[in-house]
Amino acid sequence: MKQWTIDETQINERIDKMIVLLHGDTSRTHVQKWIQDGLVTVNEQAIKANYKVQQGDVIGVMEPELASTEVKAENIPLDVVYEDADLIVVNKPRGMVVHPAPGHSSGTLVNALLYHCTDLSGINDEVRPGIVHRIDKDTTGLIVAAKNDHAHEHLSKQLMNKTTKRQYKAIVHGVLSHKKGTIDAPIGRDLKDRQKMAVTDRNSKQAVTHFTLEETFRAFSYVTCELETGRTHQIRVHFQYIEHPLAGDPKYGYKKTLPIAGQALHAETLGFVHPRTNEELLFTAPVPEDMETLLQDLRKQD
Template structure:
């Protein structure tokens, strides 16, 4: 049975001999496996009235499992009338075209002015998510990254979408402007990402306390001082595309954290350096846009595809670069 705080389950014979987190996922407890693991480690799960703190416990026939879900936040999140561009919505999920500059969810010291606050005004989010400040959030975009993202509206859709993200069953494609012109037309960057040992606020390619990270990329257009690159995530590490493009020696234009705002950005040849000031004026944040989502609807199982047009500032930069390229290729008509 399920109420606002507790969930109980009696293990059947055919369901025994599974790890408890896998078992609870298999019987469709209305939350994600990662959240279940956190609840177990926090001592919120009992088996036969004994607290367990390891998800490695294997369930047995007739085990009585009790889960205590966290109480609602003392300071509930406030709905706020913030304009949103909705690409798609039904009773289970909503797909947003997030603008650059909008933080996805509240955090300590920053409980207002976020996408979550806007969604709470616009619609109902019954899915609590991983913690009280992230209802429905199954994947994130950085504050200054624009584009398409999906948010769960119910516990059931949250659990399924979270599993799909973890199993790489949601296709996420991005477009970005990087400095310079990569040597290869495309390829795979497979380099582990972890917290930088020099600056703990940054991520870095490192073998120290890192996780595997894989990004497919394809160079769409080589302009001059910059190139338009398509990236597809195969993993979902923090700042993954930004870190991997910088690792290739071609940081994303406007990315102040990973080399994209240098006076003479790496990868730019001297003959294109006159374009740097104008590009820096046109794009004042990382030129990264989530342009495409492709996934199976978690409830109806319908195949869903969503596109987000390139954000205005990045589009203007591409138009400028294209004009510059035409002027060089056909100087008599300029």
Template sequence: MEEYSLKVEKKDQGQRIDKFLASEYDDLSRSFIQTLIEEKKVTVNGDIVDKSYKITENDFLKIIIEEKESEIKAVEMDLDVVYEDQDIIVINKNADRVVHPAPGHHDDTIVNALLAHVDNLSAINGVKRPGIVHRLDKDTSGLLIVAKNDKSHKELAKQFKNRTVDKYYYALIEGNLAYKKGKIDAPIGRDPKNRKKMAVRKRRSKKAISRFKIIEEFKTHTLVEVKIETGRTHQIRVHFSYLGHPVVGDKKYGSKNTLNAKRQLLHARKLAVKHPTTGKKIVFEAELKDDFKEILNKLRS
């Protein structure tokens, strides 16, 4: 069972509950929320309401989504496997795949493909997210490490929580930077003007640190490597948008997309972890996807 809960702020009062919740949670569509309301899976201060209910300040909203094992099925799909043993599997994720099932994505996710590829995945995250220790946005490509058993899952989750995993990304950004390398230390929270976005803000935010260095410069664009020390939602996309250099193709955070990229050009390039069984540090690297390479070659020519 999955549960969502939040308290209504003064600025949000007066909205219809279904519209408000859909704006709060990117992974839940408005029609899906309406279905949950009809099924009495949404409460306000512990009471059942209908979809026309208008929220007021300090209302406590709760959504309950019951997961059914039958909802998840194995589906044969191409997987770009970088490494695999009895404990973990590491893939180079394509940019057109959601990591785990969610409303609107039931049988076209990385989890569906993994279930068809391996015999076992850890069960710690429930039936919808077996083996998933961390995630990448749908339109971000690159390295994703998955646990095949509960022991490996617990050990990897501990490393991610303690920030001992080294995560490096390649991002093609708009414009040119003033420095060859640098550190972005800017807290991130939900954008108060658009609840489906994140933003750099002082209040109601969490510490976020990204370190970058220039890999290659072009006339109007720059390829950077970014090491993230924290794992906030959309962190790299938000930080470079904040600097005035959005990731190419990321229209959500201000890209002009003059290169006509079909997605944000962000790629999880390198991942360094301790193997959950041997304890030895292992480093994985993933080649850029063809669409990313093509745009770089276009810029070089």
């Protein structure tokens, strides 16, 4: 069950609207159905959709999971960078969702992995088997999945202890004034837009992104980003926060069309200790063709 406690800044909002704001990954229609089905409580009591929240209220949501029968193996090509009996590293293409969710029950990385692999870790659930970490739908690059629970636990612990190496390449608007820098700003759900994250002190978690300037153009910069934490949309939110949003990112940047179908962000490097052999592994994947084309176009303009 997911739970939230209402503070003084959130009072007198309808319960269904408040859950949409807090949850971030569902619609008001879904929430109203949960309320009707008795899956939503306030202070452990069932309520109606028009209930207005009060300070100190504890909202509980027993969110229904997707049925396991909805997640089917699909013969989707995968760019496999590495694979053994314990794990698989894939170079995810732009446009592929990592795991099934409302509105994306097929065509995901999980659907492809279920077809490709004979087994995946069951630590999460039937909807997210083997998934240790995620990258956004329109972010390309490296992601590791676990084939058994031992590998899953080992890799998850490395992520928690911040010992994995995760570097991204990004093209951002504007010319950065520093060769190196660190963005240390907490990230939480944007209460004005349930589909976005934001730098905020309310209901947020620490988020740290280190960056190195690789190349500058007339109106853009090419950077390497290294994650110390792994918050949702972290790089996209952090660069919006310092007023250098990612190219091709209409959610956090500008709506101006660029020759790229999504944010110019690529998970280029992934490093971790193998959960069985204790060998240090490091993988790299070149930036995708559309991002490389954009870089070439920017260089010609200078």
